[in-house]
Amino acid sequence: MKKLLLLVALMSIGNFLFAQKQDNRxxxxxxxxxxxxxxxxxxxxxxxxxxxxxxxxxxxxxxxxxxxxxxxxxxxxxxxxxxxxxxxxxxxxxxxxxxxxxxxxxxxxxxxxxxxxxxxxxxATDFSPKIKGKVKNPERMFELRIYTGTPNNIDNVLARFRNHTTKLFKKHGMENIAYWKSIEKEGTQSRLVYILAHKSEEAGKASFDAFRKDEKWIKVRDESEKNGKIVEKVESIYMTPTDFSTIR
Missing domain, CATH: 3.30.70.100 (Alpha-Beta Plaits)
Structure with missing residues (x-):
């Protein structure tokens, strides 16, 4: 009984910390x-x-x-x-x-x-990092990426990012800035909207080339797509921050 109560208490603390971490704006x-x-x-x-x-x-x-x-x-x-x-x-x-x-x-x-x-x-997704303001790196290049999932698969896309993709991005030199799930009209599937930072556009493209060749990514991709592709469309836009942007 004591072990059960301890487990419940630990779970409650974990849920509280998770809620505190989640950006609910x-x-x-x-x-x-x-x-x-x-x-x-x-x-x-x-x-x-x-x-x-x-x-x-x-x-x-x-x-x-x-x-x-x-x-x-x-x-x-x-x-x-x-x-x-x-x-x-x-x-x-x-x-x-x-x-x-x-x-x-x-x-x-x-x-x-x-x-x-x-x-x-x-x-904000539950795996989005805390959004940071100005940093001492004004030379960063940003990339906006928007993923449209195949029908009924946006949660599978999010799960793949939560469990694997963000970590592999970091491994290959990409900085995870923020991840959001879009709020759409009823009957329309949400999209994954996220922003990465790179040292330059060329560095970003090189990082993605390495990411796509990563054996771990290939395994994750293949396992997540056993029943078919889960991403229908990917939009990518490289962007420079304005001189008055909070995130630089």
Whole structure:
């Protein structure tokens, strides 16, 4: 009986520590596609005003990046909120902020800046590392990767990452920054959204080449795909952090 009670107590402590470790914030990745030639104006507006107004209204700036191959004049950034309800309230307050209204109007005197905005709402996975802020390595290259699983297989994708892939990434010199599971409309399967850091784009590609040839990875991949492929689509975007990004 004493052993049983001890086991229950240890399990409770373990669950508590796991809950403490889990990042339960509500995340949003926003992608701004600019009108031709207007990306510098958007970056200036974010650098001088927007990020500060976000913080004032309870939004946490996680990171801001510009794609290396940026034919769409895009800015990618991630915000965190305490909850979905807090997110909606913060954006409502932001939109009504007198300073923001003035900044928006003044910055667009020569024309519209943003052509289109996309959002991906996300929850941190249970294997995502703690998101770190600025580090003494401003030369890092970041890579955004988005995985769409084959039907009903996103949990198998997550299990493979949780148990194997993230460790193999680290083995091959890749830095795990953050992992999220997207929140989709009912009837649509979630996606795995994650960010890695590399010393350079070339280093990142070399690391992935080594990863794909790793015998342990080949074994894990084959075992996880006995009944067919579990990943349908992979998107990869190499990005550089802006000079005002929290994550650098």
């Amino acid at each position: 509500y995340f949003e990745m926003r992608i701004y596609y600019c009108e031709p030639g207007r990306l510098p104006n958007l970056l200036t507006r974010f650098r001088d005003h927007t990020t500060k107004i976000f913080e004032r209204h309870g939004m946490t700036n996680i990171g801001y990046w510009v794609p290396v191959q940026n034919d769409k004049n895009a800015l990618y950034y991630v915000l965190a909120y305490p909850s979905k309800e807090a997110r909606d309230a913060s954006w409502k307050a932001f939109g009504a902020d007198p300073e923001w209204k003035k900044v928006s109007e003044e910055s667009q005197r020569d024309g519209k800046i943003v052509a289109k905005v996309e959002s991906i709402f996300m929850n």
